Amino acid sequence: MTDTQTARAEANLAYDADVAVVGCGPVGTLLAVLLGQRGHRVTIVDKWPAPYEQPRAxxxxxxxxxxxxxxxxxxxxxxxxxxxxxxxxxxxxxxxNLLEVDWKSIAASGWRTRYWFSQPELEKRLRDVAATLPSVTIRRGWLATDLEQNGDGIVLTGQVTGTDGDAAPGVIRAKYVVGADGANSFVRTALGLDFADHGFFFDWLILDMIMPDISGLDLGPTHWQLCDPARPTTIVPGGPGRRRWEYMVLPGENPEELASEQSAWQLLEPWGVTPANAELERAAVYRFQARWAENWRNGRGLLAGDAAHLMPPFAGEGMCAGLRDSVALAWRLDLVLSCKSGDEVLDSYGTERKGHVHHYIDFSMRLGKIICIADADDAVARDRQMIAELAASDGTPVDTDIASLGPGLWTSGTAHAGELSVQGIVEANGRRGRFDDIAGRGWTVIGRGPSAADVLTDEQRRLWEILDGRCVRLGSAVTDCDVIDVDGTYARWLDEIGADFVILRPDFYVAATAPDVATLRASLDTILDGLHLTTTDRAPVAAR
Structure with missing residues (x-):
């Protein structure tokens, strides 16, 4: 070991973990897995003694x-x-029809626009992956009660309940803490971060049904909203063998009475759903809200998932936004913990993600205002306007794929920068598949024409190596290239945005596009400066 590596190892002895994550839901667990795959020590704490096995997302x-x-x-x-x-x-x-949303197509990123699943199953998958990583620890029955931080790290104090029911104090010392602990986040409160309310409050009853066979039932389209003021209703899949109904709680109704088993079956009866062909897995009333934290970071404490934002469910993007948080935060923390970047790189996490999530919150609220109408006259006016608008658009479905990042580590003014990158089918070394699987993930410059590896400056190549960056030259089967653009996806994309080079980030977002070598070099300099790379083998700067 070098002297620096020895010093780091000794310094790490003062910490129980590199990162403490509060909350063992999908957001916190995914973050822990991504950091654990990079060898960082992560401890997840969760106040509940066992996983929550009921459906949600x-x-x-x-x-x-x-x-x-x-x-x-x-x-x-x-x-x-x-x-x-x-x-x-x-x-x-x-x-x-009042509105049609495009959940039918293959998205530009190479996957289908929409998938359906059971959240408990996904969480179990994530925990199973975490269990294979020796640097990731999950502690249940661990209620966080106090959080302190300084320039070197954080101290998380809690109450730990054992399997015998007895409680004992617990302490975790870490370099950073992430609050993935839900809407009533302890971490957010402890960090003093405001949670702005955007004035959307509607109570809805959620009915999750186990229904292996729905072939004899007329439930309408696969996923749809019934905008009936007498009872606004959502009907969607709930994963294989499951369906979900959501009913708006009307003015004057008692939510507890509406959520009773008797009431649930009465609401389902018009659809032909009975105890003979379905099992009621869950009945619960939720308040749909629109909220976000104005700031997502205070020193060595950060927020992710519902701790940072809440949105109505009508766009199906709530959990998605949280998992995006995990990925965006993971690669930044990896750079800092690996002593490749200074702590300042974390500042762009909140500005980027907040701008992105605002789009989906606004979109969800617009959809919510369409269906959450219980007045018959207001519904007639809505119907008249929306039917006319749909006819004027020739029935063109609404595209949901238009969000971009807020200000951060991408170059504004270049086509497609700040947006999710396109992914096509490529081939290399006899293997064919999606680009991520064949060419790899992480910092990447893709291009056509000269290889980016040959046109970067010596200093850029040196810094690119610090990032474990790669350069991938795309082409056809008859050209000299690193990977073959099998179906021409990349050729069409580059033509569309007028670029020969694209800089990709580890979270699949476009950092910059460039029509020529000069622009590539200038854009890469901008990105590298924003990463606050450490050019010598030293520890990252202290948190501000």
Whole structure:
């Protein structure tokens, strides 16, 4: 070991973990897995003694499928995941279409637009992966009660309940803490981070049903919203063998009475759903809200998932946003913990993710305002306007794939920068598949024409190596290239955005696009500066 490595090892003895994660849901567990795969020590604490086995989220999008593929989960070929080749319909009480959302197509990132699953199963998969990583520890029955931090790390204090029910004090010392502990986040409160309310409050009853066979039932489209003011209703899949109904709690109704088993079966009866053909797995009333933290970081404490943002479920993006947080935070923390970047690189995490999640919160609220109408006259006015708008658009489905990052580590003013990258089928060394699987993931410059590796400056190549960056030259089967652009996806994309080079980040987002070598070099300098790379083998700067 070098003197520096020895010093680091000795310094690490003062910490129980590199990162303490509060909350063992999908967001916290994915973050721990991604950091654990890089060899960082992560301790997850959760106040509950056992995993929560009831359904919550039931859908994720193509970007999350791309993320889960990192862990070996193939959403196109997994018995616990299903997809449907159908649009997402919004209909009035008379059955007329008001809106169509494009949940039918293959997305630009190479996966289907929408998948359906059971959250307990996904969480178990994530925990199973975590269990294979020796640097990841999960501690249950661990209630965080106090959080202190300084320039060197954090101290998390809690109350630990054993299997015998007895409680004892617990302490974890870590370099960073991440609050993935839900809407009522302890970490957010302890860090003094405000949680802004954006004025959307509606109570809905959620009914999760186990229904292995629905072939004899007329439930309408695969996924749809019934915008009936007499009872606004959502009907969607809940993963293989499951369906979900959501009913808005009307003014004057008692939520507890509505959530009773008797009430649930009465609501389901018009759909032909009875105890003879279905099992009621869960009935619960949730308040749909729109909230976000104005700041996602205070020193060595950060937020992710519902601790940072809440949105109505109508766009199916709540959990998706949290898993995006995990990926965006993981590669930054990896750079800092690996002593490759200074602590300042964490600042862009919140600005980028907040801007991105604002889009989906706004979109979810717009959808919510369509269906959460219980007044018949207001519904008539809504129907008239939306039917006319749909006709004027020739029935073109709404594209949900338009969000970009907020300000951060990407170059504004270049086409497609700050957006999720395109992914096509490529071939190399006799293997054919999606680009991520064949060419690899991480910092990448893809291009056509001259190889980026040959046109970067010596200093850029040196810094690119610090990032474990790669350069991939795309081409056809008859050209000299690193990977073959099998179906021309990349050629069409580069033509569309007028670029010969694209800089990709570890979270699959585009950092910059460039039409020529000069622009590539200038853009790469901008990105490298924003990463605050350490050019010598030294520890990262202290948190501010």
């Amino acid at each position: 039931v859908t994720y999008d193509h970007e999350i499928a791309r993320i889960l593929a990192i862990l070996g989960i193939d959403s196109d070929d997994d018995p616990a995941v299903e997809y449907h080749d159908d649009l997402y319909y919004w209909r009035n009480a008379e059955g007329e």
